[in-house]
Amino acid sequence: MKPFCSLILTLCIFILNAQNSSNDQLKQQLINDWERAKAYTQEYLDAMPANKYNFQATDSIRSFAQQMLHLAQATAGMAFFGAGYQNNAIQTMFLKPPQAFEKSVSIQSKDSVAHYVNTSYEFMITAIKNLDFDKMNEVVTQDLPGGKRSATRLGWLLKAFEHQTHHRGQCTVYLRLSGIRPPAEKLW
Numbered sequence: 533m534k535p536f537c538s539l540i541l542t543l544c545i546f547i548l549n550a551q552n553s554s555n556d557q558l559k560q561q562l563i564n565d566w567e568r569a570k571a572y573t574q575e576y577l578d579a580m581p582a583n584k585y586n587f588q589a590t591d592s593i594r595s596f597a598q599q600m601l602h603l604a605q606a607t608a609g610m611a612f613f614g615a616g617y618q619n620n621a622i623q624t625m626f627l628k629p630p631q632a633f634e635k636s637v638s639i640q641s642k643d644s645v646a647h648y649v650n651t652s653y654e655f656m657i658t659a660i661k662n663l664d665f666d667k668m669n670e671v672v673t674q675d676l677p678g679g680k681r682s683a684t685r686l687g688w689l690l691k692a693f694e695h696q697t698h699h700r701g702q703c704t705v706y707l708r709l710s711g712i713r714p715p716a717e718k719l720w
Contacts, residue, residue, distance in 0.1 A: 614688025
């Protein structure tokens with residue numbers, strides 16, 4: 533009976549180590565992707581001249597600055613939901629009604645927008661670094677514009693990545709309409 537118990541114990545340790553290794557790999561992949569996204573978005577922020585941050589393709593859509601501020605606020609919000617990570621200074625900075633935040637004229641300069649965008653990415657990266665990946669399958673439900681939304685913690689982080697990619701991609705059109713060649717894609 534002792535050899536059988538020893539085999540079971542060895543197998544359990546092997547499985548736990550494999551799971552921890554997978555969690556570590558997933559965490560590192562998410563961190564790498566968010567760091568790459570931050571650098572890529574910075575290229576967009578740098579490409580748009582300061583005097584064009586208020587550019588709108590039509591009157592009915594966000595300006596370039598508003599697109600980037602929307603990206604920043606949603607990234608920080610989904611980091612709260614997905615990672616459950618708390619930081620009072622960041623919460624005070626970003627947890628405002630979405631329309632009020634992105635339409636605040638005082639934060640739409642090139643320097644302010646870059647500050648908020650980079651702060652949101654740093655918050656997300658820190659949240660992922662501090663997340664207990666054994667809780668990735670916990671479901672988190674939040675009231676958002678348009679209704680309640682539920683997703684696993686990993687789901688929130690993936691939705692946040694999809695969202696920032698979408699809004700950065702919209703900014704490609706703003707750059708092109710301003711006569712600026714957008715930064716080359718950064719998949720790696």
